[in-house]
Amino acid sequence: MSVDGWEAVIGLEIHVQLNTDSKMFCACANVFGAEPNTLTCPVCLGYPGALPTINGGAVDKAIQIGLALDCEIAGRCQFHRKNYFYPDSPKAYQISQYDQPICTRGHLDVDGGRIGITRAHLEEDAAKLVHAGGSGGRIAGAESSVVDFNRCGTPLVEIVTEPDLRSPEQAVAFLGLLKNTLQTIGVSDCDMEKGSLRCDANVSVRRAGEMGLGTKTELKNMNSFKFLGEGMAAEIRRQIDLLEAGGEVRQETLHYDPQARALHARRSKEEADDYRYFPEPDLVPLEPSADTVRRLRDAMPELPAARIARFRETYGLSEQDATDLNAAPEIADYFEAVAGASGDGKAASDWVRNQPGAVGTIPAEGLAGVVKLITAGTITATIGKQVYALLESDPSADPAALVEEHGLASIGDSSELEGMVAEVLAQNPQFVEQFRAGKEGVINALVGQVMKQTRGRADARQVQQLLRDRMQ
Numbered sequence: 001m002s003v004d005g006w007e008a009v010i011g012l013e014i015h016v017q018l019n020t021d022s023k024m025f026c027a028c029a030n031v032f033g034a035e036p037n038t039l040t041c042p043v044c045l046g047y048p049g050a051l052p053t054i055n056g057g058a059v060d061k062a063i064q065i066g067l068a069l070d071c072e073i074a075g076r077c078q079f080h081r082k083n084y085f086y087p088d089s090p091k092a093y094q095i096s097q098y099d100q101p102i103c104t105r106g107h108l109d110v111d112g113g114r115i116g117i118t119r120a121h122l123e124e125d126a127a128k129l130v131h132a133g134g135s136g137g138r139i140a141g142a143e144s145s146v147v148d149f150n151r152c153g154t155p156l157v158e159i160v161t162e163p164d165l166r167s168p169e170q171a172v173a174f175l176g177l178l179k180n181t182l183q184t185i186g187v188s189d190c191d192m193e194k195g196s197l198r199c200d201a202n203v204s205v206r207r208a209g210e211m212g213l214g215t216k217t218e219l220k221n222m223n224s225f226k227f228l229g230e231g232m233a234a235e236i237r238r239q240i241d242l243l244e245a246g247g248e249v250r251q252e253t254l255h256y257d258p259q260a261r262a263l264h265a266r267r268s269k270e271e272a273d274d275y276r277y278f279p280e281p282d283l284v285p286l287e288p289s290a291d292t293v294r295r296l297r298d299a300m301p302e303l304p305a306a307r308i309a310r311f312r313e314t315y316g317l318s319e320q321d322a323t324d325l326n327a328a329p330e331i332a333d334y335f336e337a338v339a340g341a342s343g344d345g346k347a348a349s350d351w352v353r354n355q356p357g358a359v360g361t362i363p364a365e366g367l368a369g370v371v372k373l374i375t376a377g378t379i380t381a382t383i384g385k386q387v388y389a390l391l392e393s394d395p396s397a398d399p400a401a402l403v404e405e406h407g408l409a410s411i412g413d414s415s416e417l418e419g420m421v422a423e424v425l426a427q428n429p430q431f432v433e434q435f436r437a438g439k440e441g442v443i444n445a446l447v448g449q450v451m452k453q454t455r456g457r458a459d460a461r462q463v464q465q466l467l468r469d470r471m472q
Contacts, residue, residue, distance in 0.1 A: 004244075007208045008236045010165035010201060011216075014178065016157045016188050017125060017196040018061045023153035024124040025052030025095060025283075030155065032194050036148040044124075044153035046091030051282050054079075058155035059102070061187040062122045063288060063296050065157050066103030068181050068303055069117045076287045077102045079122075079280040087147055088126040096123035096158075098277040102286070108181070109305060111173045116162030125154035128195070151195070157187075163202065163213065168232040172225045175199060176327065180304045184329045192223050201232050204249070205239045214239070215249040219256055220266065231256030234263055307332055315345030324353050334359045341368030344375055355388060362388075362395045369399035382456035383408045411458045417450075421466045424449045435471050443467055 020030050026043035042050035066073050080098040101121035107114050128151045133143025159178070165171045179190045179197060190197040199222050204214035217235060222228035234256060239249050253266045302310075304326045311322035311332075325335045331352065339348040341364055348371055352358065358367050370387050373379045379387065383403075390402045403409055411417055424446055425432055431442045443464060450463045 004240060005208050006205045006236075006240045006243075007210070008166055008168075008232075009163045009204045009206060009213060009216075010168070010171050010232060011163040012159075012161045012165065012171060012174070013200040013202070014159040014161075014175070015125075015198045015200075016065070016159065016182060016190070018058050018155040018157060019186075019188050019196075020055055020057045020061065020155050022055060022057075024055050024058055024122070024155040026153055028153065031150075032196075034150055036146075036150060039150040040152070044090075045149060052095065052280075054283060054286065055155055058122060059286065059288065060292070060296060061155075062102050062120065062157050063293060064185050064187055064300070065120050065159070065182065066106065067293075067297050067300055068185050069103070069106035069108055069120065069159070071103035071106030071117060071120060073288060073293050074100065074102050074104065076100065076285055077121075078285045079283045080277045081280050082123075083276045084274075086126070087145070088129050088152070090127065090149065090152060094124060094126065095280055095283070097121035100285075102288070108174065108178060110177045111170045113164065113166075113170065115164045115174055118160045118162055120157055120159045123156050123158060125151050125156045127152040163204075168229040168236070171201065171232060172229045173323075175225055175228070177304060177323075180326055180328060184301055184304055192225075195223070198223065199228055201228060201235075203232055203235045203239070205236060205243070214243075215251050217249065217251065218253045220253050222256065224258075227256065227258040230258060230261065231263070234261065238263060304329075304332070311335075311345075315339060315349065317346065317349055321349050321353065325349060331356070331359055334364055337364030338368045338371065341365050342371035342375070344371055347371045347375060351388075357392075358388075362391050366391050366395060366397070366399060373399055373403060377410060379403055379408055380410055380456060380458065380460075382451075383410070386456070408457060411454055417454070417458055417463065417466055420450050420453050421463065421470055424453070425467070425470055432471050443471075 022028060023030050023044055026041050028039045028041050028044055031039060043052055063073055077097060078100040079095050081093040082096045082098070083093045085092050101119040103120035104118070106117035106120070108117065109115070128148045129145050130148060131142035131145045161174075165174060182188050182190050188196055192198070201219040201222065202216045203219065204216040206212060206214045217239070219228070219231045219235060222231055235254065242249060255264045255266050256262075257264060308319070308322045308326050311317050311325060312319060317325070326332045335348060335352045338352060339345040342348050348368070351367055351371060355367075367388070370384050370391070373387070374381055374384045378400075386408060387399050387402055390406070391397060391399065428446060428449070431446055434442045446467050447460055447464050450467070451458060451460060
């Protein structure tokens, strides 16, 4: 994105909660929505003498993420203690990975560009702070806070990108594809409302054409793609205005308030030294075997990026349409079922994208039946929408039977149509005169009147041709 001769430089840090049965370093259940502070034990609460053990399922899921992002999987990695004092950290440190992460040097291609993945590493989540009083649930402006330790110790993978993103739009597109990829391989539900997927954005600007990096700020814990995009755009504009006025950008952490559409500084940005990382003394280094990596690679499903390319090639879809259909695995699966049953991939794409409510409610065979009736000329596209509405009320119904039951079949008898055309022309002599005088646009009003008489059961192009023939 180039704004007034400036270029944005964006890197993302994405935290993904893994859907394991238990927490990262203890046997407490990994469940969302339980009564506060009921899923805890001496390990995740940091009691003296309690020792952590590594969740092998979480390790497998981290490797799956690395494989999906074409990362190098480390033959040996190490857990570290990341020290900080905050109410959501009962141990006063977080078990994470520092200079020996499990996954490094990957990429994900999106929006015409290759976005580098610096690392993807395992760690434990912090507890959940609940802020009350005048802040809309956010820490900025809150009057009080309470802590729920149920989330403490939940397995996380943090994915860090290179600063390769150049606009909020590209960053949001990247996140959309990443989310779909994670859902497809089954490692997380990526529900942002539950906090299963959280994203921080590092934002800086530089003069267009420059190669160096400007001073970055960090937007923390954005809980929707929409607000993340808005926040990045606002911060890019703020930095440009500040630099053009002769000021300097300070490295700091910011909060974006979507209601006020305003940015608020929270604290100066920490460096790695501030966390005093050192190797976790209670855990041995982790060495994933080649057999484990091979097993997980062999079980990898078709990834969204590959599926998008296949949809374009197989069904003749545009890049945007194929991407929309891959917004979630269940949408892509549903589209393929409708396309296969109807034999018309382009029409199936149009219906699935325009009627997202069909996924999970109307059987693919039912929607395919609507598509086939339209393709065969049995009903018009307008009537197809009526049949779809009937299917919403009775998803198990046969579309062909609904057409017959409600008398929705297309009017194929041109003599019947000609009678309606003649009647409409007789009722609108002024339109006929205007058409013959060269105002051809009036024909649309006449088509509309005929289509109203047919209740949408006629082909609009056929109606228009009959009107033209009559008036000429």
